[in-house]
Amino acid sequence: MNPSEQSSISQAPTERHAPIPGWILGLGIILSFWAGGYLFFYSGGFRGDVYDAGQITWGPVNTGPVVPPDPKVIGKRLYTANCAQCHQASGLGQAGVYPPLAESEWVVGSKNRLIAILHKGIAGVIHVKGNVYNNNMPAWGDGAPVQLKDDQIAAVLTYIRSDWGNNAGPIGVEEVAAKRKEFSAMTNPWTEAGLLALPEDSTTPPAPTATPPAKK
Numbered sequence: 001m002n003p004s005e006q007s008s009i010s011q012a013p014t015e016r017h018a019p020i021p022g023w024i025l026g027l028g029i030i031l032s033f034w035a036g037g038y039l040f041f042y043s044g045g046f047r048g049d050v051y052d053a054g055q056i057t058w059g060p061v062n063t064g065p066v067v068p069p070d071p072k073v074i075g076k077r078l079y080t081a082n083c084a085q086c087h088q089a090s091g092l093g094q095a096g097v098y099p100p101l102a103e104s105e106w107v108v109g110s111k112n113r114l115i116a117i118l119h120k121g122i123a124g125v126i127h128v129k130g131n132v133y134n135n136n137m138p139a140w141g142d143g144a145p146v147q148l149k150d151d152q153i154a155a156v157l158t159y160i161r162s163d164w165g166n167n168a169g170p171i172g173v174e175e176v177a178a179k180r181k182e183f184s185a186m187t188n189p190w191t192e193a194g195l196l197a198l199p200e201d202s203t204t205p206p207a208p209t210a211t212p213p214a215k216k
């Protein structure tokens with residue numbers, strides 16, 4: 001054996017911990033933010049029965065007929081989670097800052113305009129029950145920070161039209177879906193003038209009805 005070859009093995013390798021590579025750290029940080037954001041938006045207040053009234057829970061088992069969830073009950077939960085911090089549980093809002101929903105002409109009036117408000121929000125001056133507000137109402141449609149689905153918007157609107165002495169009819173999922181399409185290209189929130197320019201009732205043409213064949 002060549003002695004010079006032997007001497008090239010200068011030292012036995014020592015064991016030491018390699019530092020965590022930067023990209024793994026970076027990926028970890030990005031994932032934590034993503035996970036945090038996901039929980040923030042989709043945790044539903046960490047309540048298992050928020051969107052599903054039939055959720056299995058502890059306690060006596062209901063073996064009766066399955067009752068379809070009442071949109072008003074779901075709507076109230078959505079209201080508490082998303083709207084009450086501004087409009088208050090009482091629906092009375094906060095003088096000068098957040099307008100009331102109780103007995104508001106925007107809530108119990110035109111469905112068309114009410115659905116429009118939820119999809120795109122409002123900016124600037126708006127008159128509610130004779131008072132002026134000049135603030136911002138967040139949007140809840142496509143592109144909004146917190147997006148509600150058609151059935152959720154329908155449920156929350158059906159709820160606010162029926163509590164606090166309000167007594168207006170329900171809002172259907174199809175109506176909300178139609179407006180989502182109609183306003184999909186809109187990027188700015190509504191102004192009061194823009195809302196008032198909308199027809200009071202939906203302009204969606206009624207579905208063509210089959211004409212009965214003429215009798216011979």
Ligand code: HEC
Pocket residue numbers: 079082083084085086087097098099100101104105106107114117118122123124125126128133134135136137138140156157160
């Ligand atoms: C961050 C506070 C805030 C939240 C959350 C909020 N709103 Fe509003 N909302 C406002 C403000 C402010 C206005 C008035 C806008 C203006 O001054 O231009 C308004 C206006 C409205 C109006 C029209 C005026 C009226 O009083 O009838 C309706 C309807 C409405 N909001 C419903 C809702 C619903 C339903 C939710 C929950 C999905 C909600 N808002 C969540 C602040 C909020």
